[in-house]
Amino acid sequence: xxxxxxxxMKYRLIRILFLFFFLPxxxxxxxxxxxxxxxxxxxxxxxxxxxxGERITRNSLATECLHLHxxxxxxxxxxxxxxxxxxxxxxISVSDEEIEEEIRRRASIFNLTAEELLLTFEExxxxxxxxxxxxxxxxxxxxxxxxxxxxxxxxxxxxxxYEKNFGPAVQARKIMLGSKAEAESVLAEVKKxxxxxxxxxxxxSICPVSQPYGGILHPIRRHTYSPSVxxxxxxxxxxxxxxxxxxxxxxxxxxxxxxxxxxxxxxxASVKEQLFYSVWDNNLPQVSNDILLELKNRTQILIxxxxxALYGQYPGVAAILNKQGQNVAGSPPAGQNPSGQxxxxxxxxxxxxxxxxxxxxxxxxxxxxxxxxEQACRRENIVITDQDIDNEIREMAGKYLPPLPDGSxxxxxxxxxxxxxxxxxxxxxxxxxxxxxxxxxxxxxxQIDVTEEDIQKSFDANYGQKVQCLAIFFSSRDQRxxxxxxxxxxxxxxEEAFRDLAERYSFDPxxxxxxxxxxxxxxxxxxxxxxxxxxxxxxxELSHIIQIGDSLVILYCVGxxxxxxxxxxxxxxxxxADIFEKKxxxxxxxxxxxxxxxxxxxxHLSGESHNSVIEQRANHSEPALQR
Numbered sequence: 001x002x003x004x005x006x007x008x009m010k011y012r013l014i015r016i017l018f019l020f021f022f023l024p025x026x027x028x029x030x031x032x033x034x035x036x037x038x039x040x041x042x043x044x045x046x047x048x049x050x051x052x053g054e055r056i057t058r059n060s061l062a063t064e065c066l067h068l069h070x071x072x073x074x075x076x077x078x079x080x081x082x083x084x085x086x087x088x089x090x091x092i093s094v095s096d097e098e099i100e101e102e103i104r105r106r107a108s109i110f111n112l113t114a115e116e117l118l119l120t121f122e123e124x125x126x127x128x129x130x131x132x133x134x135x136x137x138x139x140x141x142x143x144x145x146x147x148x149x150x151x152x153x154x155x156x157x158x159x160x161x162y163e164k165n166f167g168p169a170v171q172a173r174k175i176m177l178g179s180k181a182e183a184e185s186v187l188a189e190v191k192k193x194x195x196x197x198x199x200x201x202x203x204x205s206i207c208p209v210s211q212p213y214g215g216i217l218h219p220i221r222r223h224t225y226s227p228s229v230x231x232x233x234x235x236x237x238x239x240x241x242x243x244x245x246x247x248x249x250x251x252x253x254x255x256x257x258x259x260x261x262x263x264x265x266x267x268x269a270s271v272k273e274q275l276f277y278s279v280w281d282n283n284l285p286q287v288s289n290d291i292l293l294e295l296k297n298r299t300q301i302l303i304x305x306x307x308x309a310l311y312g313q314y315p316g317v318a319a320i321l322n323k324q325g326q327n328v329a330g331s332p333p334a335g336q337n338p339s340g341q342x343x344x345x346x347x348x349x350x351x352x353x354x355x356x357x358x359x360x361x362x363x364x365x366x367x368x369x370x371x372x373x374e375q376a377c378r379r380e381n382i383v384i385t386d387q388d389i390d391n392e393i394r395e396m397a398g399k400y401l402p403p404l405p406d407g408s409x410x411x412x413x414x415x416x417x418x419x420x421x422x423x424x425x426x427x428x429x430x431x432x433x434x435x436x437x438x439x440x441x442x443x444x445x446x447q448i449d450v451t452e453e454d455i456q457k458s459f460d461a462n463y464g465q466k467v468q469c470l471a472i473f474f475s476s477r478d479q480r481x482x483x484x485x486x487x488x489x490x491x492x493x494x495e496e497a498f499r500d501l502a503e504r505y506s507f508d509p510x511x512x513x514x515x516x517x518x519x520x521x522x523x524x525x526x527x528x529x530x531x532x533x534x535x536x537x538x539x540x541e542l543s544h545i546i547q548i549g550d551s552l553v554i555l556y557c558v559g560x561x562x563x564x565x566x567x568x569x570x571x572x573x574x575x576x577a578d579i580f581e582k583k584x585x586x587x588x589x590x591x592x593x594x595x596x597x598x599x600x601x602x603x604h605l606s607g608e609s610h611n612s613v614i615e616q617r618a619n620h621s622e623p624a625l626q627r
Contacts, residue, residue, distance in 0.1 A: 046058050047604065048061050048364065048603075048604050048605050049061075049364055049367070049368055049601065049602060049603050049604060049605070050600075050601060050602045051368055051371045051372060051375070051599060051600075051601045052372075052375055052599055052600055052601070053600075054371065054375065056364070056367055056368070056371065058356075060367075061356060061360060061363065061364055061367065061605075062352040062353075062355070062356060064363055064367060065352065065355035065356050065359050065360060065363050066305075066348075066351065066352055066355055067428075068355075068359070068363060069355045069358070069359050069363075070305060070306070070318075070351060070352075070355060071305070071306065073351060073354050073355050073358065073359075074303070074305055074318055074319060074346070074351055076135070076354075077318075077319075077346050077350070077351060077354055078301060078319055078321065078346065079139075079292055080135070080139060081321060081344055081346065082292065082295040082296065082299060082321070083139060083142050083143060083146070083292075083295070084142075085321075085344065086146060086295055087142050087145070087146065090146070092142065092145045092146065094138055094141045094142050094145070098141055099133050099137050099138060099141065100114065102137050102140075102141055103117060103118070103132075103133070103137060105277065106137075109274075109277075118132060126358075126359070126361055126362055127358070128357075131357065131358060135358070140284060140288075143284065143287070143288040143291055144280075144284060146291050147284075147287045147288070147291060150287050150290070151280065151283060151284065151287050153276050153279045153280055153283070157279045157283075158272065158275050158276065158279060160222075160223050161275045161278055161279050162268055162271070162275055163221065163222045163223055164221055164222065164223045164224055165221075165264075165271075165275070165278075166263055166264040166266045166271070167221050167222050167263050167264075168221070168222075168260060168261060168262060168263045169219035169220055169221045169260065169261040170219065170220050170233045170234055170236075170257060170259075170260055170261075171216075171217075171219050171220075171257075171258040171259050171260070171261060171513075172217050172220060172233055172255045172256060172257055172258055173197055173198060173201055173210070173214065173215035173216050173217065173255065173256045173258060174201065174205070174207055174210050174215045174217055174253055174254070174255050174256075175190075175197070175200060175201045175204065175205045175207075175215055175253065175254045176205050176206050176207035176210075176211075176251050176252070176253045177204070177205070177206065177251070177252045177253070177254075178206055178250070178251065178252070179252065180244065180246070180252050182204075182252070183244045183252035183253075183254065184244065186200060186204065186254060187241070187243075187244055187254055190241050190254065190256070191241065194239055194241065194256070197215065197241065197256045198214035198215060198216075198517075199214070201214050201215025202214045202215070202517070206251070207253075212510075212517070212518070212519045213510050213511075213513065213514030213517050213518075214514055214517050215256070216258075216510075216513045216514045216515075216517075217513075218509070218513065219261050220233060222234070228245070229245060229255070232245070232255070233255055233257060236255075236257035237257060238257050238258065238259045238260070239256070239257065240256070240257050241254060241255070241256045241257075242254055242255040242256070242257075299321055299322065300321070300322040301319060301320070301321055301322075302314075302319060302320040302321075302322075303318075303319050304317045304318055304319060304320065305318040305319065305348065305351065316347055316348050316349065317345055317346070317347060317348065318346045318347060318348050318350070318351040319345075319346040320343065320344070320345055320346075321343070321344040321345075321346070322342060322343050356605075360605055361605060361606050364603060364605050364606075365603070365606075368601050368603065369592075369596070370432075370436060372592075372595050372596060372599050372601075373436055373439055373440060373443075373592070373595065374439075376439075376443055376595055377439050377442075377443065380442075380443060382439060382442045382443065384435045384438050384439055384442075386430075388435075388438060389430050389431075389434050389435055389438065392434050392438050393411060393414060393415065393430070393434060394409045394411055395409075396414060397409040397410050397411045397413070397414035397415075400414075401413055401414055415429075418433070437588070440588045440591060440592060441584060441588065443591060444584065444587045444588055444591045445584070447587055447591075448580060448583050448584055448587055449583075450576050450579045450580055450583070454579050454583075455568070455572065455575050455576060455579065456568070457523070457524040458524070458575045458578065458579050459568050459571065459575060460522070460523045460524055461522045461523055461524040461525055462522075462564075462571075462575070463563060463564040463566055463571070464522065464523055464563050464564075465560055465561060465562065465563045466520035466521060466522045466560070466561040467520060467521045467534040467535055467537065467557060467559075467560055467561075468520050468521075468557075468558040468559050468560065468561060469518060469520075469521055469534055469537070469555045469556060469557055469558060470495070470498050470499060470502060470515075470516030470517060470518070470555070470556040470558060471502070471506075471508075471511055471516055471518045471553055471554065471555055471556075472485060472489075472498075472501055472502045472505055472506045472511065472516060472553070472554045473506050473507045473508040473511055473551050473552070473553055474505075474506075474507050474551065474552040474553075475507050475550065475551065475552070476547060476549075476550045476551060476552055478507070478552070479545075479552065481505065482545050482552045482554065483545065485501055485505050485554065486542075486544075486545055486554050488501060489501055489542055489554060489556065490542055493540060493541075493542055493556075495540075495556065495558060498516060498542075498556040499515035499516050500515070501516075502514075502515050502516030503515045503516070507551070508551075516556065520561055521534040521535075523535065527548060529546055529547070529548060530546055530548055530553065530555075533546050533555060534555055534557070537555065537557035538557060539557050539558060539559045539560075540557065541556075541557050542554065542555070542556055542557075543555035543556075543557075596610075
């Protein structure tokens with residue numbers, strides 16, 4: 001699976017757009033397709049949301065939540081049931097007081113109160129306080145009690161954790177290369193000219209994280225990196241370069257030791273309790289997995305959910321757990337969940353409610369967004385066919401992946417990567433990721449115009465001259481510190497002095513570690529204030545204090561790059577395609593914002609409503625959407 005650093009920039013932008021609005025949205029027509037869970041009967045007819053007068057029922061929300069999250073949530077319910085039954089067998093209980101104390105302990109790790117921690121989980125992850133108590137804290141405490149002596153923390157583990165957090169560190173730079181031959185060539189070069197390591201890293205390294213900053217890495221402590229790399233780095237002396245290290249992913253890396261950081265002056269005894277709980281938290285998942293595996297091996301588990309052949313035999317049932325391991329026969333009486341001492345039933349309704357409780361708000365919000373787009377398509381008589389979806393996937397594969405040997409688009413690889421990224425089966429990805437974005441493209445394409453000015457600006461940004469600057473960043477709240485540092489830089493306008501100030505004062509970690517190094521600044525890249533200040537400088541000059549959003553920046557001009565030796569006519573078509581795509585992404589976002597703003601919707605699950613201006617103007621004659 002590709003991570004964000006390995007994806008082409010264009011694909012990352014499109015993926016963000018796709019997934020932000022539409023990834024969680026699933027329509028019922030996708031059920032029954034390859035890899036999808038089969039539909040189940042749920043009786044939840046009440047209205048749970050309304051969008052421009054169109055109803056979304058609790059039944060459709062439950063169906064959607066089950067489709068997206070049912071398999072995982074069923075496993076969680078099975079695990080929780082197994083844990084509860086085993087606790088009952090061993091007369092183990094977890095009190096409310098223990099739960100609240102554990103929440104306070106976890107909150108203290110982040111210097112938060114218990115209330116602040118619960119609010120953080122609710123706002124950032126959509127986990128309600130009660131969910132956090134019962135689905136996370138209760139489960140972990142119960143498993144810890146079931147683990148008994150298996151969950152122990154040794155003195156050696158405490159010492160290792162202390163070194164990870166407070167021990168000495170090595171400061172290093174890294175050059176990552178794609179072939180061994182190139183790595184050998186670079187190694188020979190840096191041995192002759194060790195001072196060129198940072199420059200070579202900036203110009204030739206393929207590491208997306210460290211390359212813009214001359215290869216500088218965050219300080220590396222023991223037990224935090226690959227052991228083989230750590231051993232080599234800690235054996236180097238400042239200025240030494242490592243041998244070539246080969247990694248399984250096909251990369252070859254060189255490291256240069258910049259120096260060592262002394263251990264933190266922290267007394268071991270004063271943080272021993274903190275270290276204990278850190279190791280305890282790290283060890284708990286593996287011990288928990290072992291316990292759950294043992295409980296599963298002692299229990300016959302029949303999964304009905306997702307198995308079409310069993311739906312008729314066990315109506316309304318998601319799973320059956322038999323503690324004695326005997327064959328399960330029959331089904332519970334309709335409308336009941338008669339779990340007994342040996343047999344436990346998990347119903348579809350129970351699973352649906354668990355899915356809604358944990359994911360309902362997020363899924364319903366996405367359903368509302370998707371319905372808004374569907375309604376716009378109906379108004380414009382836009383219909384997306386399977387052939388349209390095929391063509392869109394082929395086009396995306398052709399744009400962002402290398403072609404096959406015959407020159408055709410590598411559709412199979414695109415689909416495989418898209419499914420890995422989204423976690424969705426193919427038909428769901430087609431209908432609920434590709435189709436909605438294709439709908440928005442159809443709704444907006446007539447509004448996109450690429451001008452000569454756009455083309456010239458894009459040419460300047462990609463192929464024009466750039467300014468090489470050093471930068472020191474500050475929070476916008478720290479204006480006094482910014483002024484003090486600017487005065488120091490102004491008194492000694494040398495590159496070396498500015499680098500020292502950046503290392504000491506810069507608010508941005510990468511700028512601080514790289515002693516002020518930032519990527520070259522081009523024109524027309526979206527930061528006009530920064531660009532204007534940079535291009536007004538001559539080598540050796542200092543900028544004024546520039547405010548960019550929530551940051552303050554001081555620039556020191558090192559020099560200018562040469563413009564690329566290429567003409568506008570040669571790249572005109574590529575620039576037009578790139579500009580059109582970027583404008584399309586921007587237009588899609590703006591168009592959806594307008595659709596959303598003009599929509600009338602009520603979310604009865606969250607209690608939120610959106611009453612547009614249009615609703616307030618009864619019998620208004622203007623069109624529903626002003627383009």
